[in-house]
Amino acid sequence: MDEVNVLELAESIGQQLKDKKFRDLRTLLEEINPIDIAEVFDELEAEECVILFRLLKKDKAAEVFSYASSARQKDIVGAIHESLLNYIIDELYFDDKIDFLEEMPANFVKQVIAAASQEERGLINQFLNFKENSAGSLMTIEYVHLGREMTVREALDKIKSVGMEKETVYTCYVLDRARRLEGIVSLRKLVLSEDDVMIADIMTESVVHCETGDDQEDVADLFKKYGFMALPVVDAENRMIGIITIDDIVDVIEQENTEDFQKMAAIAPSDDEYMDTGAVTLARRRMPWLMILMISAIFTGSIISHYEELLGTMVTLAAFIPLLMDTGGNAGSQSSTLIIRGIALGEIERRDWPRILWKEFRVSLLCGAALAGVNILRMIVVTGAPLGVIITVNATLIITLIIAKMVGSMLPLVAKLCRLDPAIMAAPLITTIVDALALFIYFGIASVLLFNM
Amino acid sequence: MDEVNVLELAESIGQQLKDKKFRDLRTLLEEINPIDIAEVFDELEAEECVILFRLLKKDKAAEVFSYASSARQKDIVGAIHESLLNYIIDELYFDDKIDFLEEMPANFVKQVIAAASQEERGLINQFLNFKENSAGSLMTIEYVHLGREMTVREALDKIKSVGMEKETVYTCYVLDRARRLEGIVSLRKLVLSEDDVMIADIMTESVVHCETGDDQEDVADLFKKYGFMALPVVDAENRMIGIITIDDIVDVIEQENTEDFQKMAAIAPSDDEYMDTGAVTLARRRMPWLMILMISAIFTGSIISHYEELLGTMVTLAAFIPLLMDTGGNAGSQSSTLIIRGIALGEIERRDWPRILWKEFRVSLLCGAALAGVNILRMIVVTGAPLGVIITVNATLIITLIIAKMVGSMLPLVAKLCRLDPAIMAAPLITTIVDALALFIYFGIASVLLFNM
Numbered sequence: 001m002d003e004v005n006v007l008e009l010a011e012s013i014g015q016q017l018k019d020k021k022f023r024d025l026r027t028l029l030e031e032i033n034p035i036d037i038a039e040v041f042d043e044l045e046a047e048e049c050v051i052l053f054r055l056l057k058k059d060k061a062a063e064v065f066s067y068a069s070s071a072r073q074k075d076i077v078g079a080i081h082e083s084l085l086n087y088i089i090d091e092l093y094f095d096d097k098i099d100f101l102e103e104m105p106a107n108f109v110k111q112v113i114a115a116a117s118q119e120e121r122g123l124i125n126q127f128l129n130f131k132e133n134s135a136g137s138l139m140t141i142e143y144v145h146l147g148r149e150m151t152v153r154e155a156l157d158k159i160k161s162v163g164m165e166k167e168t169v170y171t172c173y174v175l176d177r178a179r180r181l182e183g184i185v186s187l188r189k190l191v192l193s194e195d196d197v198m199i200a201d202i203m204t205e206s207v208v209h210c211e212t213g214d215d216q217e218d219v220a221d222l223f224k225k226y227g228f229m230a231l232p233v234v235d236a237e238n239r240m241i242g243i244i245t246i247d248d249i250v251d252v253i254e255q256e257n258t259e260d261f262q263k264m265a266a267i268a269p270s271d272d273e274y275m276d277t278g279a280v281t282l283a284r285r286r287m288p289w290l291m292i293l294m295i296s297a298i299f300t301g302s303i304i305s306h307y308e309e310l311l312g313t314m315v316t317l318a319a320f321i322p323l324l325m326d327t328g329g330n331a332g333s334q335s336s337t338l339i340i341r342g343i344a345l346g347e348i349e350r351r352d353w354p355r356i357l358w359k360e361f362r363v364s365l366l367c368g369a370a371l372a373g374v375n376i377l378r379m380i381v382v383t384g385a386p387l388g389v390i391i392t393v394n395a396t397l398i399i400t401l402i403i404a405k406m407v408g409s410m411l412p413l414v415a416k417l418c419r420l421d422p423a424i425m426a427a428p429l430i431t432t433i434v435d436a437l438a439l440f441i442y443f444g445i446a447s448v449l450l451f452n453m
Numbered sequence: 454m455d456e457v458n459v460l461e462l463a464e465s466i467g468q469q470l471k472d473k474k475f476r477d478l479r480t481l482l483e484e485i486n487p488i489d490i491a492e493v494f495d496e497l498e499a500e501e502c503v504i505l506f507r508l509l510k511k512d513k514a515a516e517v518f519s520y521a522s523s524a525r526q527k528d529i530v531g532a533i534h535e536s537l538l539n540y541i542i543d544e545l546y547f548d549d550k551i552d553f554l555e556e557m558p559a560n561f562v563k564q565v566i567a568a569a570s571q572e573e574r575g576l577i578n579q580f581l582n583f584k585e586n587s588a589g590s591l592m593t594i595e596y597v598h599l600g601r602e603m604t605v606r607e608a609l610d611k612i613k614s615v616g617m618e619k620e621t622v623y624t625c626y627v628l629d630r631a632r633r634l635e636g637i638v639s640l641r642k643l644v645l646s647e648d649d650v651m652i653a654d655i656m657t658e659s660v661v662h663c664e665t666g667d668d669q670e671d672v673a674d675l676f677k678k679y680g681f682m683a684l685p686v687v688d689a690e691n692r693m694i695g696i697i698t699i700d701d702i703v704d705v706i707e708q709e710n711t712e713d714f715q716k717m718a719a720i721a722p723s724d725d726e727y728m729d730t731g732a733v734t735l736a737r738r739r740m741p742w743l744m745i746l747m748i749s750a751i752f753t754g755s756i757i758s759h760y761e762e763l764l765g766t767m768v769t770l771a772a773f774i775p776l777l778m779d780t781g782g783n784a785g786s787q788s789s790t791l792i793i794r795g796i797a798l799g800e801i802e803r804r805d806w807p808r809i810l811w812k813e814f815r816v817s818l819l820c821g822a823a824l825a826g827v828n829i830l831r832m833i834v835v836t837g838a839p840l841g842v843i844i845t846v847n848a849t850l851i852i853t854l855i856i857a858k859m860v861g862s863m864l865p866l867v868a869k870l871c872r873l874d875p876a877i878m879a880a881p882l883i884t885t886i887v888d889a890l891a892l893f894i895y896f897g898i899a900s901v902l903l904f905n906m
């Protein structure tokens with residue numbers, strides 16, 4: 001793979017900076033992809049980045065800036081000349097500009113808005129107000145729009161004259177006078193058509209689109225299903241506002257997956273990178289669920305307290321508590337993870353629940369039999385435990401496994417039914433619930449079986 | 454959102470099929486997106502799909518076929534006329550053709566290969582041999598290649614004549630006589646350039662590319678980093694073999710995430726959809742880890758056995774076992790999940806380990822203090838436990854939390870160091886390790902503190 005090794009590059013650039021080889025650096029930077037330069041920035045000190053940034057040509061500087069992390073953007077903004085800064089802000093694609101402004105202090109944003117044209121001023125204000133994680137917040141306004149009366153030649157000429165400033169020219173949007181979306185036509189179709197064909201004759205009229213308030217996860221699902229490169233966004237009156245491009249959707253998919261991973265580990269979800277987040281913030285995101293789960297575990301403990309007398313006469317029962325709790329928890333989380341993921345990918349629907357239950361029942365019987373088999377063998381050969389204990393432990397093991405897989409597979413569906421995120425019904429919560437059930441069954445069987453023997 | 458409701462559509466189509474309204478159906482099908490028709494197929498019986506499929510026009514039939522699930526493809530293959538089948542196979546993009554053949558019985562594949570042209574025969578055999586999850590297995594051969602001596606006009610004419618059959622025309626590849634990759638040029642640049650400009654003058658020469666054997670996860674990382682729409686694939690002699698397009702990468706990203714979710718829940722990873730997988734297969738994928746973790750839990754249990762005497766004289770200690778085990782496991786999995794995800798997204802490197810350790814230490818102190826605070830209060834107010842027990846339980850709680858977060862955050866990095874997948878160091882394994890440590894600390898403190906009081 002011909003990818004640049006960013007770490008090595010950063011090291012060599014850092015050395016050249018120390019040696020003040022600015023001319024060599026200037027030549028070197030010209031050859032490096034702006035995305036790689038932005039990544040090198042993350043490996044260097046703020047002051048080094050500012051020096052490097054000043055060595056870049058104006059156009060490349062603007063590109064590197066658009067890819068830089070928001071921390072680095074702030075460093076650069078504070079250190080470069082106002083005229084260069086204005087040039088850079090002007091060059092940014094509108095969605096990158098909004099992302100940048102969202103991270104800057106209010107004062108700075110006010111200055112930028114004041115300096116913008118009247119039309120852009122309104123747009124910036126509108127875009128800054130879109131809800132986080134909505135289609136509006138992903139959108140850019142740099143798209144090519146055509147009229148249905150145009151010919152292919154006229155359309156290509158228009159693309160030639162405005163295309164340089166647009167984020168994509170590969171899909172063009174056909175709008176009527178009121179900017180309502182009438183259809184789309186791909187650049188591919190334009191290039192493959194004869195010059196005098198009318199746009200109206202080659203455009204696709206039924207266009208999948210979304211509205212500014214739609215959730216980004218739903219938008220990503222549309223991209224995944226239809227394989228779009230770009231999707232138009234309209235307002236409540238069906239007027240076209242902007243487009244969302246697939247490169248931003250790739251980020252959305254990873255972000256949504258990250259949130260699911262976090263929720264499933266009982267952490268309040270967040271987009272922030274781990275290394276950029278302070279200990280107090282991290283603790284605050286982890287505390288609520290740890291507290292809830294600890295309090296649940298106290299209740300689980302009270303089951304043991306309830307059977308303290310029984311346990312006192314047969315302390316050996318305590319040694320099997322970890323086995324029953326852990327195995328039940330693991331079996332339950334396996335099921336819940338598969339169901340949560342299936343729901344997220346749209347492979348599992350609510351109406352599938354009877355088939356899931358039946359499937360999980362058979363899986364749990366198979367797993368239960370195998371695990372209990374091994375465990376019985378071990379108890380007989382290694383520990384020589386009394387028959388009553390062997391029966392109690394392994395009956396509990398099998399029953400716990402069955403219940404764990406039922407509960408684990410059904411709770412995510414129940415969550416979906418209650419319009420909650422299925423991801424909260426993951427390992428930690430399932431484990432706590434199954435632990436309590438396992439102990440309850442364990443001591444229930446023990447008190448009947450062992451006290452009557 | 455103007456997305457089609459597949460369930461409603463399937464129901465109405467199913468009804469019309471029962472009523473034998475074939476003419477209406479034919480008209481209806483013409484208006485529906487082939488992707489939606491393929492999804493409707495998943496909701497209907499095999500026989501219904503075959504009837505529907507026969508109602509489609511030839512071109513649309515080929516498109517619907519390419520989007521259909523492999524189960525439905527098999528149903529259709531078994532039921533349509535050979536001439537239509539040959540037409541469809543011929544129309545498929547090469548990557549879709551390979552995906553289709555991979556799912557078909559060997560006999561059928563042999564027939565298709567025998568019927569193919571000699572050139573294609575070699576290609577099919579080569580592509581069927583690419584390792585699953587390699588760049589080669591994602592690749593298609595339908596790309597536009599140009600020569601460096603061409604003018605923009607000649608290039609556009611070439612695109613016009615061959616573009617219809619290509620998967621993408623938006624990036625064109627400049628090859629020399631030996632098919633070595635010399636550069637790329639985007640359709641955007643072609644359209645925006647004057648007719649008589651030479652390709653050599655506008656092409657980008659340093660091209661990021663991958664090799665056929667590269668892992669699909671690394672390829673996806675390149676797309677994410679650089680925002681590509683397509684990536685060229687070359688062989689060991691730098692000769693161009695094919696391209697990978699972003700729509701396939703979106704699937705790869707979801708597939709890799711699914712595998713991580715499965716590994717982190719102690720399940721052997723697989724691409725198969727849950728609903729399409731039988732109980733025995735599901736059980737086989739879950740059994741190995743359940744068994745390993747059960748055996749570990751038996752060792753954890755032996756810690757309790759070791760302190761049976763102590764526990765016998767103070768059975769009340771047993772009631773706190775769930776609290777300590779669960780809280781430790783949850784705290785550890787929170788840390789391991791964040792680190793595993795950070796590694797997967799390239800945000801965390803091995804060299805970050807001292808900063809991570811220090812951060813997790815502070816987080817665990819904060820969480821430990823808060824949880825112990827609540828727990829002490831409860832133990833005093835609700836249960837009125839003796840001071841020695843209160844100290845033992847809560848000292849264990851805090852120490853366990855610290856150790857859990859250290860272990861949880863470091864083990865994924867250790868796995869990466871040993872070239873193992875960090876995702877295996879997730880909740881189930883961390884929980885088992887932390888459980889054992891928690892009990893060890895618990896009884897250690899108890900035997901010192903409570904026997905000396």
